[in-house]
Amino acid sequence: MTFSDWLTAARVHFPSLNERNSRPASPADVGYNCIAWAAEDSDRWWWPDAQEQYYWPTAVPRTETVEAFVMAFEDLGYIERTDASVELGMQKIAVFVGDQGKPTHAARQLPDGWWASKLGQQIDIEHELSAIQGAAYGHVAFVLGRVAVVSTGI
Amino acid sequence: MSSSDSQRRVPMRSNLPVVVGNLLMAVSAGASPQSMQLQQELGNLRIYYEFPASSIRDRRRERFSRLARQWREDTEWLSSTTVIAMHPAYQSIIGMGPEALPMILEDLRSNSGHWYWALKAISNEDPVPPSDRGAIRKMKSAWLRWAEQKGIFSNDVQRLADGSASPFSFAE
Numbered sequence: 583m584t585f586s587d588w589l590t591a592a593r594v595h596f597p598s599l600n601e602r603n604s605r606p607a608s609p610a611d612v613g614y615n616c617i618a619w620a621a622e623d624s625d626r627w628w629w630p631d632a633q634e635q636y637y638w639p640t641a642v643p644r645t646e647t648v649e650a651f652v653m654a655f656e657d658l659g660y661i662e663r664t665d666a667s668v669e670l671g672m673q674k675i676a677v678f679v680g681d682q683g684k685p686t687h688a689a690r691q692l693p694d695g696w697w698a699s700k701l702g703q704q705i706d707i708e709h710e711l712s713a714i715q716g717a718a719y720g721h722v723a724f725v726l727g728r729v730a731v732v733s734t735g736i
Numbered sequence: 737m738s739s740s741d742s743q744r745r746v747p748m749r750s751n752l753p754v755v756v757g758n759l760l761m762a763v764s765a766g767a768s769p770q771s772m773q774l775q776q777e778l779g780n781l782r783i784y785y786e787f788p789a790s791s792i793r794d795r796r797r798e799r800f801s802r803l804a805r806q807w808r809e810d811t812e813w814l815s816s817t818t819v820i821a822m823h824p825a826y827q828s829i830i831g832m833g834p835e836a837l838p839m840i841l842e843d844l845r846s847n848s849g850h851w852y853w854a855l856k857a858i859s860n861e862d863p864v865p866p867s868d869r870g871a872i873r874k875m876k877s878a879w880l881r882w883a884e885q886k887g888i889f890s891n892d893v894q895r896l897a898d899g900s901a902s903p904f905s906f907a908e
Contacts, residue, residue: 637870
């Protein structure tokens with residue numbers, strides 16, 4: 583399947599998505615989800631489910647609320663409320679909420695201002711932030727930032 | 737002997753349930769133990785002809801496949817395992833009860849997917865240690881190992897869970 587074919591299927595859920603505002607990043611993998619991907623963890627599926635079957639930071643309430651998601655990312659050092667602009671030396675994540683105010687998705691900002699997203703059990707893409715807003719994921723509820731972790735290469 | 741006599745002596749298979757039903761009606765309450773046994777055997781025969789087990793299994797499997805396909809199509813883009821598990825098709829599969837377990841486990845083995853809520857809800861067990869929460873490959877292996885220990889399906893599950901047997905691969 584080409585990315586163009588994939589986009590045709592994806593547009594059922596994300597009508598704004600197209601080849602100008604998105605690009606493929608890595609193949610489908612059921613091993614992790616968008617929250618994990620935003621947290622740079624590709625080994626676990628993160629979710630605060632009541633059944634306690636999925637990973638969630640132990641110090642954070644296991645509730646599907648904006649507050650719990652803020653705390654989960656604060657746990658990773660994302661402590662500053664900010665906007666979606668590119669700021670030198672700053673890493674950012676954006677959390678989406680649906681119609682009922684519950685978190686649905688998270689994306690991580692890339693150096694070029696686009697965002698990295700894992701779409702459920704589907705592929706990872708890089709995209710403009712607005713490209714995946716809509717009925718499926720809702721809208722961006724908040725953006726958090728932290729000082730960029732710079733690799734020394736050692 | 738006329739052709740109509742011959743038909744009465746050797747009932748056609750399609751007429752057999754009716755014949756057995758009539759015989760059952762003829763055996764009344766208060767009959768001898770032998771008659772009661774005959775009634776039981778005739779009842780079993782009727783069930784055999786009217787509801788073959790293979791047909792029941794096929795209908796269950798067909799229903800499971802339809803529900804699982806619908807669930808996958810509707811939830812593959814979602815991250816919330818709560819929303820994924822609350823999908824009506826998924827809840828219908830949970831409603832099938834223990835008979836759904838082998839089909840869920842076969843599907844888990846072949847396709848992966850978030851079957852963990854359903855497995856826990858139906859079996860009232862959870863073989864995944866807390867340290868492996870969210871580690872999908874380990875969760876899958878733990879459940880397939882559990883299935884093997886319970887004898888829920890064939891004993892090659894353990895080798896499959898370890899990724900050492902074909903045709904299934906655990907590299908997602």
